[in-house]
Amino acid sequence: MVALNLSSKLGGANIPVPTPGNTNCTRQRASWASWKGRIRVAKRSQYRREAPSAQSVETTATSLPPAAGREDVSWFYSEAGQKTWVDAMELDTITPDTASLLQELGVNYDPQRLADALESRSFEINARAVKVAMALGRFLSKVLQDYATGRLERNMEARASELRGTLAALGPSFVKIGQALSARPDLLPRVYLERLSSLQDRLPSFPNPIAMRLIEEELGRPPQEIFSELSEEPVAAASLGQVYKGRLRSGEVVAVKVQRPGIADSIAVDMLLLRRLISVVDRTTPEITQDLVPLVDEFAKRLFGELDYEQEGRNCERFTELYGYVPRIRTPKVHWEFTSRRVLTMEWIDGVKLTDKEGMDRNGLEVVDFVDVGIECTLRQLLEHGYFHADPHPGNLLACANGDLVYLDFGMMSEAPPNARYAIISHVVHLVNRDYLAMCEDYYELEFMDRSVDTRPIAPALADFFDDVLETSVSKLNFRALVDGLGDVFFKYPFTVPPYYALILRSLTVLEGLALQADPEYKLLAKAYPYMARRLLTDPSPRLRASLESLVLRDGQIRWNRLDNLLREGSKSSDFDPEQLWVLADWLFSPSAQGVREPLADEVVRLVDTYMAGAIREQIGRGPAGVDAAKRLVPMGPKEEASLARSRSILQRLGSLQPARRRSIAVQGNGPFGTMTPQEFQRTIADVREGLLARYPRVQQLLSSPGAQEMLNKVSQGLLARATARTLRLVLGIGSRPEPESR
Numbered sequence: 001m002v003a004l005n006l007s008s009k010l011g012g013a014n015i016p017v018p019t020p021g022n023t024n025c026t027r028q029r030a031s032w033a034s035w036k037g038r039i040r041v042a043k044r045s046q047y048r049r050e051a052p053s054a055q056s057v058e059t060t061a062t063s064l065p066p067a068a069g070r071e072d073v074s075w076f077y078s079e080a081g082q083k084t085w086v087d088a089m090e091l092d093t094i095t096p097d098t099a100s101l102l103q104e105l106g107v108n109y110d111p112q113r114l115a116d117a118l119e120s121r122s123f124e125i126n127a128r129a130v131k132v133a134m135a136l137g138r139f140l141s142k143v144l145q146d147y148a149t150g151r152l153e154r155n156m157e158a159r160a161s162e163l164r165g166t167l168a169a170l171g172p173s174f175v176k177i178g179q180a181l182s183a184r185p186d187l188l189p190r191v192y193l194e195r196l197s198s199l200q201d202r203l204p205s206f207p208n209p210i211a212m213r214l215i216e217e218e219l220g221r222p223p224q225e226i227f228s229e230l231s232e233e234p235v236a237a238a239s240l241g242q243v244y245k246g247r248l249r250s251g252e253v254v255a256v257k258v259q260r261p262g263i264a265d266s267i268a269v270d271m272l273l274l275r276r277l278i279s280v281v282d283r284t285t286p287e288i289t290q291d292l293v294p295l296v297d298e299f300a301k302r303l304f305g306e307l308d309y310e311q312e313g314r315n316c317e318r319f320t321e322l323y324g325y326v327p328r329i330r331t332p333k334v335h336w337e338f339t340s341r342r343v344l345t346m347e348w349i350d351g352v353k354l355t356d357k358e359g360m361d362r363n364g365l366e367v368v369d370f371v372d373v374g375i376e377c378t379l380r381q382l383l384e385h386g387y388f389h390a391d392p393h394p395g396n397l398l399a400c401a402n403g404d405l406v407y408l409d410f411g412m413m414s415e416a417p418p419n420a421r422y423a424i425i426s427h428v429v430h431l432v433n434r435d436y437l438a439m440c441e442d443y444y445e446l447e448f449m450d451r452s453v454d455t456r457p458i459a460p461a462l463a464d465f466f467d468d469v470l471e472t473s474v475s476k477l478n479f480r481a482l483v484d485g486l487g488d489v490f491f492k493y494p495f496t497v498p499p500y501y502a503l504i505l506r507s508l509t510v511l512e513g514l515a516l517q518a519d520p521e522y523k524l525l526a527k528a529y530p531y532m533a534r535r536l537l538t539d540p541s542p543r544l545r546a547s548l549e550s551l552v553l554r555d556g557q558i559r560w561n562r563l564d565n566l567l568r569e570g571s572k573s574s575d576f577d578p579e580q581l582w583v584l585a586d587w588l589f590s591p592s593a594q595g596v597r598e599p600l601a602d603e604v605v606r607l608v609d610t611y612m613a614g615a616i617r618e619q620i621g622r623g624p625a626g627v628d629a630a631k632r633l634v635p636m637g638p639k640e641e642a643s644l645a646r647s648r649s650i651l652q653r654l655g656s657l658q659p660a661r662r663r664s665i666a667v668q669g670n671g672p673f674g675t676m677t678p679q680e681f682q683r684t685i686a687d688v689r690e691g692l693l694a695r696y697p698r699v700q701q702l703l704s705s706p707g708a709q710e711m712l713n714k715v716s717q718g719l720l721a722r723a724t725a726r727t728l729r730l731v732l733g734i735g736s737r738p739e740p741e742s743r
Contacts, residue, residue, distance in 0.1 A: 109297055109300055109301035109304065111271075111272075111275055111297060111300070114268060114271065114272055114300075115272055117268075118268060118269065118272055121269070124269065125269055125272065125273065128269050128270070128273060129273050131170075132170060132174075132270075132273055132277075135166050135169065135170055136166065136277075138166075139159070139162055139163055139166050142155075142159060142162070143159055146159065156189065156191050156192075157191050157195075160191050160192045160194070160195035160196070161195055163178075163192065163195070163196070164178065164195045164196055164198065164199055167196075167199065168199060168200075170270075171239075171266065171270075172203065172239030172240065172260075172263060172266065172267065173266065173267050173270035173271065173274075173303070174270065175199050175200075175239055176239070176299075176303055177274070177299070178196045178199040179196065179197075179199050180299055180502075181193075181196050182194075182196035182197040182199070182506070183197075183502040183503060183505055183506035184497060184502050185483070185486065185487025185488075185490045185491055185497065185502075185505075186290075186487075186490040186491060186495045186496060186497040187491075188491070189491060190484055190487055190488060190491075193487065197509075203237060203238065203239050203260070204237065205233070205234045205237040205242045206242065206260055206261065208232075208233070208234075210261055211234075211242065211244070211258045214258055214259070214261060214342060214343070215256070215258060215343055218340040218341070218342050218343040219338055219340060219343060225249075226248065226249065226338055227246040227247060227248060227249070227254075227256070228247050228248070228249050228251075229246055229247040230244050230245075230246040230247075230256070231244045231245040231246065235255075236395070239260070239263070240259060240260060240263055240306060240307065240411070241257050241258055241259040241260050241263075241342075242257070242258055242260070243255050243256065243257045243258075244256045244258070245348055246348075248335070248338070248345075252335070252347065252348075253347075253348040254335060254338075254345050254346060254347060254348050255332070255345070255346050255347070255348045256338075256343065256344070256345050257309065257343070257344040257345075257346070258342070258343055259307065259309065259341075259342035259343070263307070264304075264307050267303055267304070267307070271296075271300040271303070271304075274296055274300075275293060275296050275297070275300070278292045278293050278295075278296050279293050290494070290496045295499070298499050299499075302412065302414075302499075305411070305412075306411035306412055307341075308341055309339060309340065309341055309342060309343060309344035309411075310339060310340065310341055310344075312344055312409075312410050312411045313334040313336065313339050313344060313346075313410075315410035315411070315413045316331055316332065316334055316346070316410040317334060318387065319331060319387070319389065319407065319410060319413070322381075322385045322387060323377060323380060323381060323385075326376070326377050326380060327373075328373050328403055328404050328405055329373070329377050329404070329405055329407070330349065330400065330404040330405065330406045330407075331406070331407050332346040332347035332348070332349055332406070332408065333346065333347040334346050334347075335347070349398065349400065349406050350400070350401075351398025351399055351400045351401075351406050352365065352398060352399045352400075353394055353395065353397070353398060353399075354367050354370055354371070354394050354397055354398075354399055354514050355394040355514070355517070357518075360399060363399075363401050365399050365401070365403075366518070367399075367514060367515060367517065367518035367519075368515050368518050368519050368522060369403075370397070370399045370405050371511055371512075371514050371515040371522070372527055373405045374392065374397060374405055374511050375508075375511055375524060375527050375528060376527075376531065376574060377405070377407075378392070378507060378508065378511065379528055379531045379532075382416055382421065382424065382504055383416075383421045383424060383425060383531075383532075383535065384421075386415050386416040386417065386418065386420075386421050387413065387414075387415050388413065388414055388415070388416065388503075388504070388507065389407055389410065389412075389413060389507070390412045390413055390414040390503040390506070390507060391409060391411070391412040391507075392407070392507050392510055392511060393510055394510075394514060395408075395409075396408045396409040397514075412503075414499065414500045414503045415500065416500045416501075416504070417500075419445050419543065420445065420446055420447065420498070420500065420501070422445070422541060422543035422544050422547070423442050423445035423446045423543075424446070424504075425532045425535055425536060425544060425547070426438070426442055426445075426536075426543075426544070426547040427439060427442040427446065428525075428528070428529065428532050429532060429533070429536055429547065429551060429566075430442060430547075430551070431466065431482075432529065433551065433562060433565075434463075434466065434467070435550075435551070436459040436460075436462045436463050436466070437456065437459050438550060438551075439459070439462055440455035440456055440458050440459050440462070441455070443455055443458075443495070445543075446498070446501065447496075447498050448490075448495045448496060448497060448498070448501075449494070449495060449496070453494065458489065458493055461489050461492065461493070462489060465485040465488065465489065466485060478512075478523060478524075478525075479508060479509065479512045479523070479524035479525050480509060480512060480513075482525065483505050483509060508524060508528075511524065512524040529569055530569045530570060530571075530572035530573040530574075530576075531573050531574075533565075533566045533569035533570035533573070534570035534571075534573040534575075534576050534580070536548050536551070536566060536570070537566055537567070537570045537580070537581065537584055538570075538580035538581065538583045538584060539583070540583050540586070540587060542592065545587050545592060545593070548566075549593070549595060549596055551566075552566075552596075553595065553596055553599060556598075556599050557599055557603075558596075558599050558600060558603050560603075560646040560649075561646075564646075564649050585702055586702070588600070588707070589702055589705045589706075589707035589708040589711070590705075590707060591707065593707070594707075597707060597710070597711050598714075600711070601711050601714040601715050601718065602718070604715050605714075605715055605718035605719055605722065606639075607646075608715075608719055609718075609719060609722045609723070609726075612719075612723065612726075613726065616726070
């Protein structure tokens with residue numbers, strides 16, 4: 001498009017704002033002439049709608065060739081196909097009442113109000129219904145034929161590709177539907193999810209004169225009064241709108257997003273038809289275990305919300321408020337004075353798409369580095385505040401030369417409820433540790449199943465898949481494989497995946513997919529698990545404390561290998577601070593941790609006693625009795641050896657987190673064979689306490705709590721009893737009996 005001179009009344013500046021009237025814009029004038037018969041862009045006080053002509057309805061209903069049966073849907077994205085689609089779209093300006101209603105539906109969706117508002121347009125709706133029914137009917141008839149002839153599995157890949165082509169040809173609403181279905185493993189088999197995930201959300205740009213008039217209509221001023229520059233062509237176009245690069249009169253460079261005219265009407269009709277279709281499916285298909293109409297309503301509400309650019313601006317500001325502190329995360333500023341329901345003006349930020357390999361290489365940027373930043377930010381979104389960007393596709397993420405990751409397009413946001421955030425953390429930790437029964441319990445908190453349903457029979461299905469996958473370490477576990485495995489289970493059992501969870505899976509899968517293009521060995525879970533382990537160790541919420549207890553405690557015994565694993569992985573988290581472990585200590589001595597303190601006290605007694613026994617064994621071995629007598633009098637059993645190994649591992653782990661000079665504590669005494677007398681034992685306990693207080697001043701506060709006093713008394717009594725019993729055995733020449741090996 002040629003830049004146009006509209007500056008005769010604006011000080012002589014060349015302002016590239018396209019209009020249909022310039023003599024150097026022959027192609028645009030022709031384009032405008034072809035549109036002006038159907039497009040009526042008026043002032044706010046002049047909204048009106050005319051009944052569609054029979055010719056225009058016929059064109060809308062029949063002009064697109066059927067896509068069912070096409071493996072290759074490139075026709076739809078070809079120049080001819082795109083022109084056909086644009087010509088078929090109805091771009092009438094909506095009435096004031098409908099505009100207000102559609103804006104409200106994005107917040108409080110009411111399908112009955114939508115049906116009432118469209119009641120007078122039955123002719124258009126019926127024409128569209130015929131087109132949709134014919135396209136989907138062809139596809140469904142083939143699926144039913146496959147089922148009847150026993151070829152359902154064999155033809156599934158071909159049918160999935162046909163469905164993708166059918167939805168693409170039906171336009172923006174159905175492209176969005178396909179994208180939403182691609183994240184629903186409870187509704188479709190895996191092969192369908194894979195095909196639908198490649199649906200492209202793009203349409204040809206609509207003519208610039210329409211965009212310029214819509215800007216004037218929405219903002220109340222001609223574009224040249226607002227912008228000193230505006231790009232000759234849209235820099236991006238999608239199903240709902242297109243974006244221009246411009247410069248405000250005040251000098252700021254901005255991105256101007258203009259909504260596609262008539263798209264709200266088009267979506268409204270399609271959502272009405274979709275709900276009617278799905279309600280019939282719900283009534284006539286008892287084999288479907290969940291009601292589908294609520295899913296349609298949730299999707300429609302989300303889609304209408306995307307049509308409200310003022311809401312998108314508020315979404316952006318809320319996102320910035322919650323996550324703007326995260327290192328290397330950046331979001332654009334909203335220019336509210338130039339923003340309305342159908343026009344959004346935001347700060348322009350220069351950056352490179354993560355899929356632009358040449359651009360990334362030219363700027364010395366690494367895709368994996370930015371994906372790591374995105375994953376950390378996504379985890380904070382999902383698991384801290386629950387408010388998350390639900391559409392982080394490559395076009396909505398930019399890499400800046402200074403290392404910042406820019407989030408764009410805040411039309412699709414979602415929110416995970418608090419109980420679900422904690423359940424997600426627990427679910428991943430249970431998965432890594434193969435607690436399949438605990439995973440089944442998580443499905444209640446995640447609202448995948450009603451508590452009246454017994455989930456225990458699902459555990460073997462989880463084990464069948466994940467026991468093979470988890471043969472490798474967590475660092476080698478592919479998130480896509482994890483999602484596929486869960487998806488297979490979800491599809492076979494009566495799961496209902498909440499919309500927020502489907503969007504979470506989609507977001508994380510997209511991020512891992514970006515990284516895999518640059519590094520085929522990249523594993524998202526290896527990056528995410530340290531954050532979750534840290535949260536489990538340091539988050540004081542009762543829900544996570546209960547999960548931690550169930551993870552590390554079994555049959556009254558501490559599972560030290562799991563605690564060690566949590567410490568190891570949690571310390572890898574980028575924001576891990578050893579001081580956060582005091583939260584864990586506070587909980588340990590609280591009333592809610594009574595079930596953990598008792599086995600922990602027993603383990604401490606066993607550990608200290610093992611060290612004392614080792615010192616005595618060494619003392620006897622150096623004497624006349626020799627090593628054989630030492631082993632006979634103070635034997636080392638498997639349980640003692642395991643206890644020593646655990647203690648060394650845990651102490652080494654904690655020491656690496658908070659290195660400091662250690663005080664030497666004597667465990668030998670002046671009693672028989674080097675054992676400690678009761679007085680020496682009491683002095684040793686006091687010495688240990690003094691050493692802890694010197695190193696950790698907060699210990700004083702902890703030790704003064706009732707829980708700590710209770711545990712110290714139990715440990716002291718246990719050690720004293722063991723030391724007394726060992727002394728008697730040594731005096732009498734009776735060897736100690738090693739404890740049996742624990743499970």
